[in-house]
Amino acid sequence: MQITPITRRKSQADVPVFAPLASRPLGIWDSFATARRNVLELIPAASLHLPILSGKSVGRWHMVTDPTANRRILKEAPDDYPKSSVTKDILRPAIGESLFVAEGEHWRWQRKLAAPVFTHRNVAALGPVMTAAAERAADRIAASRGRAADMLAEMVQATYEVISDVTFSGKDGFDRDALNRAIEAYLDDAAKVSILDILAVPTWVPRLSRERAKRLLAGPKTSADGLIEARKRDGARPVPDLLDLLLAGGDGSDRQMTTQELRDNLLTFILAGHETTALTLAWALYLCAFDPAVQEAARDEAAGVLGQGPAARPATAEDVAKLPYTRQIIDEALRLYPPGGFMSRTAKAPDVLAGHEVQPGDTVSLPVYALHRNHRLWEDPARFRPERFADRAAIDRYAYLPFGDGPRICIGASFAIQEAVIILATLLARFRFTAVPGRVPKPVMIVTLRPEGGVWLEVQDA
Numbered sequence: 001m002q003i004t005p006i007t008r009r010k011s012q013a014d015v016p017v018f019a020p021l022a023s024r025p026l027g028i029w030d031s032f033a034t035a036r037r038n039v040l041e042l043i044p045a046a047s048l049h050l051p052i053l054s055g056k057s058v059g060r061w062h063m064v065t066d067p068t069a070n071r072r073i074l075k076e077a078p079d080d081y082p083k084s085s086v087t088k089d090i091l092r093p094a095i096g097e098s099l100f101v102a103e104g105e106h107w108r109w110q111r112k113l114a115a116p117v118f119t120h121r122n123v124a125a126l127g128p129v130m131t132a133a134a135e136r137a138a139d140r141i142a143a144s145r146g147r148a149a150d151m152l153a154e155m156v157q158a159t160y161e162v163i164s165d166v167t168f169s170g171k172d173g174f175d176r177d178a179l180n181r182a183i184e185a186y187l188d189d190a191a192k193v194s195i196l197d198i199l200a201v202p203t204w205v206p207r208l209s210r211e212r213a214k215r216l217l218a219g220p221k222t223s224a225d226g227l228i229e230a231r232k233r234d235g236a237r238p239v240p241d242l243l244d245l246l247l248a249g250g251d252g253s254d255r256q257m258t259t260q261e262l263r264d265n266l267l268t269f270i271l272a273g274h275e276t277t278a279l280t281l282a283w284a285l286y287l288c289a290f291d292p293a294v295q296e297a298a299r300d301e302a303a304g305v306l307g308q309g310p311a312a313r314p315a316t317a318e319d320v321a322k323l324p325y326t327r328q329i330i331d332e333a334l335r336l337y338p339p340g341g342f343m344s345r346t347a348k349a350p351d352v353l354a355g356h357e358v359q360p361g362d363t364v365s366l367p368v369y370a371l372h373r374n375h376r377l378w379e380d381p382a383r384f385r386p387e388r389f390a391d392r393a394a395i396d397r398y399a400y401l402p403f404g405d406g407p408r409i410c411i412g413a414s415f416a417i418q419e420a421v422i423i424l425a426t427l428l429a430r431f432r433f434t435a436v437p438g439r440v441p442k443p444v445m446i447v448t449l450r451p452e453g454g455v456w457l458e459v460q461d462a
């Protein structure tokens with residue numbers, strides 16, 4: 001379908017909300033206070049213009065916003081740039097040495113077992129779960145017509161329904177709500193960067209909030225183990241879920257995953273996949289309300305495939321290819337508000353990145369939020385222009401990293417995109433969303449980039 005090009009005014013009001021970056025690099029104590037408040041404010045504003053910034057606080061650090069250097073870190077020499085310990089220490093108590101956390105051989109083995117789970121065919125087969133969650137979300141939101149509703153809360157619920165249905169699809173006494181509560185408490189509490197992390201105190205010194213969060217997860221972990229054991233006994237479900245696909249993984253020469261390894265990886269899919277997709281959708285809806293002309297064009301596209309208003313049907317995996325503009329809105333939401341807005345690595349070998357010398361032990365960060373807004377790489381970077389993704393070949397792969405890249409690229413990227421397009425198109429075909437004056441969400445990143453205050457939008461029938 002042809003989308004009518006959108007004519008825009010050029011004024012400040014055309015720029016969606018952004019986080020103010022640091023006017024200068026921060027010292028240790030300022031860094032600590034800032035990281036607890038908003039990691040984005042640690043990024044010096046100069047990284048919106050320069051390819052690399054280097055400095056020294058606890059140790060030497062580099063912030064890289066140069067595509068060639070990004071390619072080197074993520075794709076050419078990933079073994080020289082393992083994930084830095086802060087991220088891993090935050091996640092390890094919840095998900096052990098699973099795919100997201102592991103390095104070296106242990107990572108390679110798990111990635112090989114997990115890769116077949118996310119083939120195009122398997123992801124497409126999970127489409128009906130996404131369609132059903134989109135329809136339930138639309139039915140819930142319909143009850144808010146005529147008033148404002150928090151789209152962040154709605155999207156968190158919808159994506160949790162999807163991920164829990166495709167990981168632990170059996171009801172078999174498994175308490176999903178308890179797991180959800182534990183995960184939310186974990187992300188809210190334990191994930192706050194601890195002062196002990198900033199000062200690089202060894203991880204065997206317990207972080208109190210993280211210990212509390214670990215205890216919260218103990219119950220849900222035990223019941224997940226019970227469910228996995230039962231599945232091993234009873235065999236796969238008629239429509240295989242992620243647990244069945246992981247159990248079927250391997251080429252015969254590998255050892256299978258133990259119950260604990262399976263559980264940690266399923267929890268990883270939930271932790272890495274559910275909130276990130278919800279945030280993408282919440283920001284996309286904020287942007288659609290911010291720019292009604294974009295919303296109208298996306299609605300025309302969705303209506304052409306699904307119908308319009310209360311009679312519209314929910315989108316399916318087969319519809320995704322017919323919804324290219326909806327996909328561009330998701331791509332642009334991921335550019336402006338990447339849920340993984342800051343990736344951190346620790347250099348293991350001497351190197352040179354964008355002309356700066358790197359030594360073993362240096363912290364090498366990819367401030368994805370700033371990369372996606374870098375003036376050397378993007379035209380009018382602060383503006384919301386989904387059309388910039390109409391020609392994907394024109395986008396430099398290493399200037400746009402919402403899912404990372406190289407061997408550690410997000411394993412669930414196509415799962416997330418399919419889910420986000422299905423849910424966004426379903427909602428735009430049924431509703432019209434309007435911004436609520438004075439309720440602009442603030443981009444705040446602790447572990448993921450969240451819209452602080454939620455995304456409150458007024459809902460009407462389309």
Ligand code: HEM
Binds near residue numbers: 083272403407408
């Ligand atoms: C819009 C949604 C999502 C975003 C923005 C996102 C972002 C990312 C990023 C940036 C990484 C790389 C981190 C790094 O290299 O430091 C990553 C890795 C990963 N993601 Fe996602 N993700 C999303 C959805 C998902 C989903 C739906 C799943 C699973 C169902 C998932 C599972 C994983 C796993 C397991 C890894 C680690 C892969 C490895 O290290 O081999 N993610 N994700």
